[in-house]
Amino acid sequence: MELNLAVRGHDFYREDTAERLAEKIAETGLKNIQFALPFSFPSVPSQFENMNPGMGNYYQRIFSKQDIQITVLSCYINMIHPDLNEREKLIDKFCSYLRVAKAFGASMVATETGCVDEEIHYTEENFTEEAFEKVVESVKKMVTYAEKLGMTVAIEGGLNHPIYSPKKMRELLDRIQSPNMQVILDVTNFLRPDTVQNQKEVIDEAFNLFGSEIAAIHLKDFVVENNLVKPVAIGTGEMDFEYLLKKVSQEKPYLHLIMEETKEPDIPNAIAYLEKINK
Secondary structure (H helix, E strand, O other): OOOOOOOHHHHOOOOHHHHHHHHHHHHHHHEEEEEEEEHOOOOOOOOOOOHHHHHHHHHHHHHHHOEEEEEEEOOOOOOOOOOHHHHHHHHHHHHHHHHHHHHOOOEEEEOOOOOOOOOOOOOHHHHHHHHHHHHHHHHHHHHHHHHHHEEEEEOOOOOOOOOOOHHHHHHHHHHOOOEEEEEEEEEHHHOOOOOOHHHHHHHHHHHHHHHEEEEEEEOOOOEEEEEEEEEEEOOOOOOOOOOOHHHHHHOOOOOOEEEEOOOOOHHHHHHHHHHOOOO
């Protein structure tokens, strides 16, 4: 089955214009992009007061000229920021992206679940019930707003966040109880150096627990180096993509598969590798 591959815009070298970025993506043959406006074009104001339908129409028009769809609009925030005022500003920012996402041509806005500290990093303080409850509170606000707009809040979990396991993601889905919350699955985010050999089990667990709610998958390869799981270009590490792609083909055909942490020079080889092992 054909792969429905996508790329993050900011995995390409930064360009001055959207036209050039769209052209470079088109040259790879890809048709989908996860678009993080401040990462690709940091000079463009992108706080909640700046987002507007005209901006969305502009980028949608540029990408559509190259037959590229903005599959996911990124708005990664620290939804449990320790400063309550800052937390509310960040949630307002996310809601502003939900408000204009359709103008960009996107059906979902993506974020991770933040950190108990200002800077997002690994800390076991994220694994407390208190941190989880803060995530539930913030996600409920975002999803309630998304429901009014007919949009989807796409949540990505990982070890640096309170949603640190597939089981915790299932718990969050059960607490939110809304079809307007979906999941972006990044298997590598759930792996530690001592569990990388269990990646098939992690994949199976995720699909068993919330397969019907997976809206997209991040394809990210890795190696273990200095007792850390380190991202590398797709096809050069230890990720069992063959198993993952088979799972997708069986259970989520044509699911958006977004390559992550594979930079511009390595993207053609990554596409060729994924297509080869998918046959």
